[in-house]
Amino acid sequence: MVKPSTEKSKTQVCRLRHYALLLACFLWTSFCLALWAVNGGIHIKQFQPPRPKPVPQNNSYSITSAFDMGIGDEEWERLQKAIDWSIPDQEITRLDQSTSPVHSTFSIVGLKESYKVGEKISVTITARDHNKNLKRYGGDFFKAKLFNTQLKASVYGEVVDHRNGTYSVPLLLPWEGQAQVFVRLEHSSEVVQILKKYRDSSFPRSHYNGYFEGSGPDKTRISEVVECNIKWGADGGWRKGDCCCEYKDIRTGTVWLCERPKKLSCDKLVHHSHGVLENPLNSFEKQLFAMKLTDVAISGDKKILNGLSNTVANGAVEKCRTGMTTPVPAGFYLKDVWKSFVCNTRQFSPAQMANCLKNKIVYLMGDSTTRQWFEYLERTVPGITRLDLHTHHELGPLMAVELKNNIIIHWRLHGVPLQSGKMPITDLPYINNYIDTIAGGRHAVIVFTYCAHLVFHPITFYVHEVAKIRQSVVSLLSRAPETTVIIKSGNTQGLKNIFQSDWNVLQLDTVMREMFKDIDGVIFLDVWQMTSCHYLRENIHPEPVIIANEVDMLLSYVCPA
Numbered sequence: 001m002v003k004p005s006t007e008k009s010k011t012q013v014c015r016l017r018h019y020a021l022l023l024a025c026f027l028w029t030s031f032c033l034a035l036w037a038v039n040g041g042i043h044i045k046q047f048q049p050p051r052p053k054p055v056p057q058n059n060s061y062s063i064t065s066a067f068d069m070g071i072g073d074e075e076w077e078r079l080q081k082a083i084d085w086s087i088p089d090q091e092i093t094r095l096d097q098s099t100s101p102v103h104s105t106f107s108i109v110g111l112k113e114s115y116k117v118g119e120k121i122s123v124t125i126t127a128r129d130h131n132k133n134l135k136r137y138g139g140d141f142f143k144a145k146l147f148n149t150q151l152k153a154s155v156y157g158e159v160v161d162h163r164n165g166t167y168s169v170p171l172l173l174p175w176e177g178q179a180q181v182f183v184r185l186e187h188s189s190e191v192v193q194i195l196k197k198y199r200d201s202s203f204p205r206s207h208y209n210g211y212f213e214g215s216g217p218d219k220t221r222i223s224e225v226v227e228c229n230i231k232w233g234a235d236g237g238w239r240k241g242d243c244c245c246e247y248k249d250i251r252t253g254t255v256w257l258c259e260r261p262k263k264l265s266c267d268k269l270v271h272h273s274h275g276v277l278e279n280p281l282n283s284f285e286k287q288l289f290a291m292k293l294t295d296v297a298i299s300g301d302k303k304i305l306n307g308l309s310n311t312v313a314n315g316a317v318e319k320c321r322t323g324m325t326t327p328v329p330a331g332f333y334l335k336d337v338w339k340s341f342v343c344n345t346r347q348f349s350p351a352q353m354a355n356c357l358k359n360k361i362v363y364l365m366g367d368s369t370t371r372q373w374f375e376y377l378e379r380t381v382p383g384i385t386r387l388d389l390h391t392h393h394e395l396g397p398l399m400a401v402e403l404k405n406n407i408i409i410h411w412r413l414h415g416v417p418l419q420s421g422k423m424p425i426t427d428l429p430y431i432n433n434y435i436d437t438i439a440g441g442r443h444a445v446i447v448f449t450y451c452a453h454l455v456f457h458p459i460t461f462y463v464h465e466v467a468k469i470r471q472s473v474v475s476l477l478s479r480a481p482e483t484t485v486i487i488k489s490g491n492t493q494g495l496k497n498i499f500q501s502d503w504n505v506l507q508l509d510t511v512m513r514e515m516f517k518d519i520d521g522v523i524f525l526d527v528w529q530m531t532s533c534h535y536l537r538e539n540i541h542p543e544p545v546i547i548a549n550e551v552d553m554l555l556s557y558v559c560p561a
């Protein structure tokens with residue numbers, strides 16, 4: 001081991017200060033002993049023991065304290081560990097130093113003629129840069145799966161980062177028959193570094209519009225459109241000074257900020273919509289994000305593996321209930337049917353769906369992915385009808401009823417920030433506030449997702465919002481313990497740019513899962529794995545066959561067998 005000179009440590013500290021405090025604290029406390037070799041192993045740095053925290057800088061969202069997020073210091077430390085990702089410790093300046101999907105490869109360790117169903121296949125990924133040099137640090141975002149096209153079978157594998165340019169993936173072979181390994185480089189670690197940098201900076205990647213409407217001085221109806229965004233971070237983030245109308249939610253403490261309209265007063269905010277997305281990437285960063293380097297299959301052992309068994313592959317047999325953890329893999333597809341390892345998931349016929357939902361009020365909340373569930377139920381449950389609530393058919397709120405079995409299904413979007421078409425801001429309650437209006441009970445099924453629209457904003461803001469949702473869920477389960485509460489995770493996005501990256505989704509999913517880990521009575525429904533390993537192209541709105549499997553999971557929890 002080469003000890004760094006004092007000079008080098010100083011440089012390193014300075015460099016790190018450019019990053020979020022978040023990264024700095026984590027690096028110093030968690031990886032004192034980690035050996036990071038960079039630049040082809042020429043400079044080898046050894047990490048120093050924990051140091052005092054650097055003085056916070058006032059230009060970043062990420063200096064937000066655990067207190068500002070409404071959680072304790074210990075929980076924030078736990079969350080940072082959970083989302084820890086080994087990005088390069090310095091910014092690279094040359095494209096050829098980044099991970100190449102062409103030169104990176106995978107191989108099957110101890111390849112055999114045949115495997116038993118239920119056996120693990122061990123895959124090693126070796127990352128190389130564009131000059132075919134081995135990468136010496138980790139952080140690349142790979143996705144891996146086993147699949148069989150004829151059987152419409154696939155299973156997700158979790159990639160373990162050894163932080164030295166190699167990665168392992170244990171892949172379970174759960175079906176009888178052939179299987180092949182598939183690995184793709186979703187983003188190089190250099191791109192993950194950029195994603196993280198912009199996520200944690202106060203740069204608003206996403207803009208929003210606020211529509212003010214009301215009577216002008218001469219009693220005529222006027223309207224004004226201004227820009228809005230979240231107020232977050234010690235410096236207030238987005239706009240400075242007395243620029244704005246502030247909308248502070250009493251219960252969440254979340255502040256929505258709109259530029260002050262010229263003619264109308266602050267209480268005249270009526271509609272909300274998304275504004276433009278702003279790409280912060282410089283030209284070098286854009287090159288790193290180039291399509292040919294993103295979401296590319298890497299080459300490796302294409303050998304057809306053989307799974308042998310006397311029995312038919314099956315999922316779990318235990319009844320679906322609360323308090324179950326999601327293993328990896330959480331299940332697998334066989335003939336396009338998701339067989340869960342979490343619990344016994346059934347396929348529901350339309351009549352069984354109606355029977356399951358008899359006397360239920362289902363509250364679906366969140367974004368268009370829970371609307372897909374609403375639309376699926378609407379299409380499939382016999383006799384169900386959508387009521388005309390005089391709202392936009394995609395922005396909602398929506399409601400469907402089936403009178404024979406007394407089924408009521410609600411769907412609505414979560415509060416701002418949200419990328420939506422123009423709609424009344426009164427129809428965008430924060431999830432926690434909406435939950436606070438529901439009495440709950442054994443007839444109530446509460447489902448929410450909170451992910452896709454939050455990838456535009458700092459993770460500290462996300463933690464703050466989830467903490468508030470958690471409070472409301474805890475209260476709900478306290479006043480009505482028989483309420484079914486289901487959190488739907490985010491699904492893979494299909495888009496691989498600075499705005500929608502699965503790396504961000506995975507991070508938010510991890511935070512959500514961690515923050516609800518100790519809450520009894522809550523079900524975490526993992527659709528990340530279900531959308532990550534399916535043979536259809538990833539889509540921010542998963543394809544109908546996947547939605548059908550997701551809803552079968554949902555119903556398996558509502559009506560366990």
Ligand SMILES: *[C@@H]1O[C@H](CO)[C@@H](O)[C@H](O)[C@H]1NC(C)=O
Pocket residue numbers: 162164166
């Ligand atoms: C990387 O780390 C893993 C796990 O510690 C080890 O097995 C492997 O040999 C290392 N590879 C290299 C190239 O250093």
